[in-house]
Amino acid sequence: MATQILMPALSPTMTEGNIAKWHKREGDAVSSGDLLAEIETDKATMELEAVDEGILGRIIASEGTENIAVNTPIAVLLADGEDASAIDAAAAAPEPAPVEAVPEPDAASGPEEAPAAAPTPAPAEPEYTGETQTLTVREALRDAMAEEMRDDDNVFLMGEEVAEYQGAYKVSQGLLEEFGAKRVIDTPITEHGFTGLGVGAAFGGLRPIVEFMTFNFAMQAMDHIINSAAKTLYMSGGQMGAPMVLRGPNGAAAGVAAQHSQCFASWYAHVPGLKVVSPWSGADAKGLLKSAIRDPNPVIVLENEILYGQSFEVPTDPDFVVPIGKAKIERPGADVTITSFSLMMNVVMEAAEALAAEGIDAEVINLRSLRPFDAGTVAESVRKTNRIVNVEEGWAFAGIGSEIAALMMEHAFDYLDAPVKRVCGEDVPMPYAKNLEAMYLPDVAKVVQAAKDVCYA
């Protein structure tokens, strides 16, 4: 019996399409899997494959026909031995079944077939309407610690050069003066030792803030961060965990080469039992650090040396916090989602401007928290834009972007119109020479190109 070939829905959001090209002519034999036509939508160009075999009896929508609604007949396929008279019968047949319509994710039935339940975005945070002041990220972090130390006598700061020298990057400016030597404590250069001390102090009822001069040096303390801080609550059957903050600059600084320039976001985010945040703006820095100090779990706060000196409007209300686990849409857009965190947000925001100038409307998501991860906010954005690029300083392999790719496969697979794209640091140790260093890092041009790639622009 002759069957109609309908305009397929090639994505959940597709409502109509154009016939860019017919690969077969009327009268051609067609086998299952043969390319029949090239279909163009506002987002992409895709091939239409034959499902059944037969003879292409008639082309209803000729090459170049535009805006054909999904499920409108575009051709008629004749079974072997049928003649053209069957075509009219087919055309008259009521309610043809849609061809290859992509099911809505929610409509999937049966547990074996159902994709993972789409995560919902983390609850919206209250909008801050209070006073702000212009502060550097460095000052915002200091204020966060000072406010929390005023509120809770158990909170104290420890680390190399945090007291008398007021921090290698001056983040602890003024804290020794206000809180005294019992609560702002210079440690020897002994990351493994003093991180263990911090864990023990947390077990002993205090709320340490452990500053790493940079997170590169926290490698020495990795055992205590993972084996002691992250695991004890579970290992002890819920008896006791390590309420502590481990903070310091992460990622590339400038001109300090391989051992002083590395992003550890994916390392820490990998570990169950740790929370991991990485602020960009001054408000992020203050609000997330305050949340981290209040949190009864070990929280890694990945700051950035280059951001320390940058200024932002920062809420002054001591009750202002940024919830851990909530991403922030910094710039709404319709065409492509770009996710990033920390210093790379500067690059991404600039790239979004450049893309806008070329007619691509990017939605920029500032991830802020890497664990727990606000997959809901990202997936919701992808369901709107159908494309996503992640930008991070760290290496691509097993990076945050890789995790996002997996999460979007699980939660937004049917909405993706292009493979997830990762813009990352190059897969080598950070070089020293200025030109090589620049090549290593993601920049505006790389982000713009990646966004265009996923938009097929």
Place this chain on the structure above:
Amino acid sequence: MTSSGADTNFSNEQMLGFYRDMLRIRRVEEQLGKDSLAGNLPGAVHLYIGQEAVGVGICSQLRDDDWIASNHRGHGHFLAKGGDTKLLVAEVYGRKTGICRGHGGSMHVADFSKGIIGANGIVGAGISITTGAAWAAQLDGNGAVGVAFFGDGAANQGVLCEALNVSTLWKLPVIFVCENNGFSEFSPYSTVTSGSIADRAKPYGAAHETIDGNDLIEVWQCAARAIRRARDGKGPTLIEARTYRHSGHVVGEHTFLSGTYRSEEEVEQKKAGDPIPAFAKRILEAGQASQADLDRIDAEITAEVAEAVAFAEESPYPDPADQGAGYMFA
């Protein structure tokens, strides 16, 4: 102090208490060793047999709010500090009723309510954690001390130097107890360790003593000095307690290792220094108890262990439905 003669410093009751505490560890460890060989346990056990005088000599004079951390060989410290026999055995059996609900197992037994901040499977990790807990006690001004138990193998970890440095500098109320049992896992002391461990305190200006770890009274008296020093704000002490590991590094090691790192002759010779019979002899010779008293204690301990095993065997395994976020995040 010699190992013979009456010790008038301790009442008969105290002496029997020490005996009971050492014997409890011995009998629990013997049981768990048998259980391990019989395949009744999910994982490996590292026995404390032969070292009981160290744990008991020190922990018997600690308060509940004093902190101890120990190592992979931690059952003895757990019991010496007042941890419950049933909760320990159930934990090593991997049962829901265990002290850590079957999540931690032999190498991670902890009871924070008793100041036991954990056995630790990472060699040397407890050294800095205890130092931190002692630091918290100092900042709190509550007079508590921290005691880190570790072996001669752990003494070669750099963290001992880090902790000695900072605890001496800050006069932290911490006691580092190195139980030198002669072996760093399967390596005899002299093959991996240079010099004396107690001497490692010298360059930091920290107090240090080397003692016979098989003599409970000597351990007790040394610990008393160290605890006094710590509570008085005079800083840390490094105690090297010389003892001997009767069992292998881990139960069942000969089933997967060929060759040996110590002779049977050596083991038998060293077992002559077993702290428990020596202590029994001392009590009897001093007329502080009769053999009948000691036998009665043994019977009571044996019953306690049997009860703990029955409790563990009757206990359910951890409920997979009870693995919620509550254990992951507070």
